[in-house]
Amino acid sequence: MKKNFIKTNNLNPHFIGSWTLESLSICDDLISYFELNLAKQKKGITVSGINPNIKDSSDILIQPKEIILPGNEAFKAYFEELFICYKNYIDEWPFLKNLAQKLEISSFNLQRYKPGQHFKAIHTERTSIDSSHRIFAFMTYLNDVEEGGSTYFSHYDLEIQPRKGLTLIWPAEWTHAHRGNILREGSKYIITGWICFAN
Incomplete structure (x- = not known):
């Protein structure tokens, strides 16, 4: 696993961890899963429902219990690598070791954006009592994106361009408000979800 460092003009820490997956073939496997499962594809949804003016x-949507099902081996391989990233993240911020002793992955999404989407x-990942169990968000870009499609963290004026295997972990709090910038060309695939207090 290769640790990446995000350059910023701000001297204050932004608490966004960044890595590149060791096995980039996992990204290809997850894209293949998405494209082969047309019946499972739904319009993007947020806590306020389906609204393409917010999320297009x-x-x-995948539940954690589905990871072990036959045909879902790519998810198991992905989360093994994500766990290495997460361990590195809490090693960097030792305070989290006590806070983060009993956390789990909740439901997560494979997502595809097409040009214009x-x-x-x-938005932030913790917005109400219903999402108060979320501690961290995670996201891995599954392909390179040349035109548009970056993730913009507004409080830090920080823009991250998708690269295959680039994986981010960040706090789910209001401090990390963000959006996805418009995709200009090609497709953008991601896997994303939350690390939460165990139920």
């Missing part, structure tokens, strides 16, 4: 994407609204 195609998603496959994006997550338009600036």
Whole structure:
């Protein structure tokens, strides 16, 4: 696993961890899963429901218990690598070791954006009592994107361009408000979800 460092003009820490997956073939496997499961693809949804003026994407929602099902081996391989990233993240911020002893992955999404689509609204991952169990968000870009499609963290004026295997972990709090910038060309695939307090 290769640790990446995000350059910023701000001297304050932004608490966004960044890595590149060791096995980039996992990305190809997850894209193949998305494209082969047309019946599972739904319009992108947020806590306020389906609204393409907020989020315009195609998603496959996956529950953690589905990871072990036959045909879902790519998810198991992905989360093994994500766990290495997560361990590195809490090693960097030792305070989290006590806080993060009993956390789990909740439901997560495979998402595809086509030209003209994006997550338009600036948003955070913890917005109400219903999402208060979320501690961190994670996201891995599954392909390179040349035109548009970056993730913009508004409080830090920080823009991250998708690269295959680039994986981010960040706090789910208001401090990390963000949006997806409009995709200009090609397709953008991601896997994303939350690390939460165990139920």
